[in-house]
Amino acid sequence: MDDRDWQILHLLHSQKNITKTAQLLFLTQPALTKRLMQIEAEFGVKIVNRGIKGVHFTPEGELLAKRAGQLLTTIREIKEEVSNLQQSVAGTLRLGVSNFFAKYKLPTLLKLFNEQYPLVDFQVETGLSRDVLHKVYNRDVHIGFVRGEYSWPDQKKLLFVEKVLLVSKTEMDLAQLPDLPRVDYETDQMFKALVDNWWAENYTKPPLISMKVDRGDTCKEMVRSGLGYAILPSMFVSDAPNLYKRELLTSENTPVLRNTWMFYHEESLEKNVVKAFVQFMEGIDFEDSEAISGS
Known part of the structure; x- marks a missing residue:
């Protein structure tokens, strides 16, 4: 068994699919299947069973997959510690990033x-x-980049604040909103709750959801085509000057806002690469949207 074999077990356990696992590891499906059979022969046990809905790990396979995850984590930590001892900013920086941030900022x-x-x-x-x-x-x-007011017990930094907007192809009368078609998109529960609370403060009728799409960008294009209005964070439509936009206001007549945060553990600053990145982010001015967007 080498590192690659443990990686195969770990990834296959998370994906439950031979084809997708092979693609992620840049292997052919026959090559992955052959290597899996060799691992089974080495341990003398059946690791997985194939079914219509993908692969299913045997009890022995579950144990090996669990150990694979632990071993890969240990190897990664050892590499990070050795790199850190060299007092240089080098190694792998692992980031968790919201979909929007990954596309527009990262x-x-x-x-x-x-x-x-x-x-x-x-x-x-x-x-x-x-x-x-x-x-x-x-x-x-x-480090994680998170949008919304999630509870976080450790270190965090507010990166920027967005206004939440009503967006449509033409100007709209807010009083008529419950009777007009709305385009929704797949988003996190925190933003959905923010919008739902605003709606409950202003209307007794539920919104008329005419369409639900998978992404905010797709939602914006549907609005651009005149298929309905949408409620979106302002940065989604910063590149759409021809759309009608109106700020959502709370019952206190203040803008409805959505924050984007950087979360991390204090102890992770012991790693040179993490400390350097946090310091780098603290020097970024997100008000300078042109520089950050790369436009």
Whole structure:
């Protein structure tokens, strides 16, 4: 068994699919299957059974997959500690990033950081903010970028604040909103609750959801085509000057806002690469949207 074999077990256990695991490891499916059979022969046990819905790990396979995850974590930590002893900013920086931040902010940030610290590699995992929060809490990543007011017990930094907007192709009368078609998109529960609370403060009728799409960008394009209005964070439509936008206001007549945070554990600053990145982020002015967007 080598590192690659343990990685195969760990990834296959998370994906439950031979084809997808092979793609992620840049292997052919037959090559992965052959290697899996060799691992089974080495331990003398059946590790997985194949079914219509993917692979299912045997009890022995579950144990090996669990140990694989533990071993890979230990190897990663050893490499980070050795790199840290060299007093250089080098190694792999593991980031958990919300989908929006990953698309609109992260590429330029990583480019700027890499120009200062060319020996740093990046491992980036994207997802909804609640998933990112889970990853940083469990130390699967060094730093998490999260949108919304999630509870976090350790170190955090507010990066920027967005207004929440009503967006449509043409000007709209707020009084008629419950009877007009709305385009919704898949988002985290925190933002959904923010919008639902605003709606409950202003209307007794539920919204008329005419369409639900998977992403905010898709939602914006549906609005651009005149298929309904949407409620979106302001940065989603910063590049859409021809759309009608109206700030949502609370019952106290203040803007409804959405914050974006950087979360991390204090102890992770003992790693040179994490400390350097946190210091780098503290020097970023997110008000300078042109510089951060890379436009």
